[in-house]
Amino acid sequence: MTISPALKVFAWLSFLAEVIIIGTGGAVRLTGSGLGCDQWPLCTPGSLVPTEEMGIHGLIEFGNRTMTGAVGILALVVLLLSLAAAGGRRSVVPALLFALGGVVLAAGSYAIFYLTGLGSVGAVVMSVVLLLAVLVGAIHSLRTTPVRRDLLTLAWVVLAGVMAQAVVGGSAVLTGLNPFIVGFHYASSLVLVCVTAAFLVRMYAVTGPRELATPRWYLILVHVTSLVLAITIVFGILTTGNGPHSGDKNVTRDGFDASLLAHIHSWPGYTLFALALVIVIVAWAKALPTRAWSTAFIAVLTVQIIVGVVQARDALPPLLVGIHMVLAALSAAAYVVTIFRLKRPVTR
Known part of the structure; x- marks a missing residue:
């Protein structure tokens, strides 16, 4: 093709x-x-x-x-x-x-x-x-x-x-x-x-056929990190869904405590950053094919964390919340590419 x-x-x-x-x-x-x-x-x-x-x-x-x-x-x-x-x-x-x-x-x-x-x-x-x-x-x-x-x-x-x-x-x-x-x-x-x-x-x-290009323990670490990434995104969605930006001035949120959810959302977020840092360090130390995109992922994630902290301290300004949402999508996309780099074409 x-x-x-x-x-x-x-x-x-x-x-x-x-x-x-x-x-x-x-x-x-x-x-x-x-x-x-x-x-x-x-x-x-x-x-x-x-x-x-x-x-x-x-x-x-x-x-x-x-x-x-x-x-x-x-x-x-x-x-x-x-x-x-x-x-x-x-x-x-x-x-x-x-x-x-x-x-x-x-x-x-x-x-x-x-x-x-x-x-x-x-x-x-x-x-x-x-x-x-x-x-x-x-x-x-x-x-x-x-x-x-x-x-x-x-x-x-x-x-x-x-x-x-x-x-x-x-x-x-x-x-x-x-x-x-x-x-x-x-x-x-x-x-x-x-x-x-x-x-x-x-x-x-x-x-064609593909084979593992990293140590197996590293592959497991990357997939565990993807689960933490998903949990972080889910709690971010719940936090935003119960915050002040409901989508219409006449729609109010009477569900979870948004302040509590914001703190809970930060826990998997910082865990994700720590895991991503390990993934990057190992990738560069062992010259793994994931090093470029894992670096891109942690770079976007770092900016996203900074935006998240600033928006939380400044009463959630709409522009920063919107940037945070887009950065979440970009970080997830970068991580998808990282996962694909775990394997390489079989050498004939």
């Missing part, structure tokens, strides 16, 4: 878009614009664009929704280019047919609900139908295209994830910005950043 220049360009654009949408999604929440369009996916019963009465909040929410469309288009382009490289027309045509069929069925289902006055329900049904079409198309594609299933699987996961994110985002609006749904929405976006990062790594990797 030959990786075309176009695939490389769009794969990078897809990764950047997934990072950017975390920033725009954070802007929606941190500016209190989460309900700037409370008639999701319509801002008014007859318009897809924000109205003048909604002011800046409607524009911010609409901008994030527009970014969602861009993320979806880029994911689709990456998938089609990957299919074209792996199987040519025999792989691309069925995928397009599944996509066309899904769009037709989704539009029809939405029209039915919209005409009966249930536009919001119709939007959810439309998103679910599109997601099902993607899943069926993915199964068919992976069964009939034996070449570079690793790339195809990652590309399908991103497209399906974008479709699912539309449903989750709509559910957050329809439930009045339920903190758990909003938190899951962010976590899902962060996972998509990691998946697109994994696609980039595999795209440039040499195909």
Whole structure:
């Protein structure tokens, strides 16, 4: 399989878009614009664009929704280019047919609900139908295209994830910005950043069998650290979800104590930093292939910790909270690359 220049360009654009949408999604929440369009996916019963009465909040929410469309288009382009490289027309045509069929069925289902006055329900049904079409198309594609299933699987996961994110985002609006749904929405976006990062790594990797390139105890340490990273992110989401930035001025949080959660969030955070420091020192001492990206990870993590401490002391200014959210995604992406560097192509 030959990786075309176009695939490389769009794969990078897809990764950047997934990072950017975390920033725009954070802007929606941190500016209190989460309900700037409370008639999701319509801002008014007859318009897809924000109205003048909604002011800046409607524009911010609409901008994030527009970014969602861009993320979806880029994911689709990456998938089609990957299919074209792996199987040519025999792989691309069925995928397009599944996509066309899904769009037709989704539009029809939405029209039915919209005409009966249930536009919001119709939007959810439309998103679910599109997601099902993607899943069926993915199964068919992976069964009939034996070449570079690793790339195809990652590309399908991103497209399906974008479709699912539309449903989750709509559910957050329809439930009045339920903190758990909003938190899951962010976590899902962060996972998509990691998946697109994994696609980039595999795209440039040499195909074929791989072998362990580090001591086994080091591999175990890296995977244990990934668990600590996940715990740190989870507690960060819970802390933000119970903080002052609920997404709308009329939505309040009456759940966990945000101050207590902030302290608990710091415990795995500092543990993560200590483990990352060990990983970096060992990597450079033994000249392991993880040294470059583990260094990049701890560099981003250090900045993230500094931002986290400053924002906690300054009563959580929205800009710093948003930067903290984006840095979490970048650090997770860097760690994904570090994990992939644990193995190397088998030397023949």
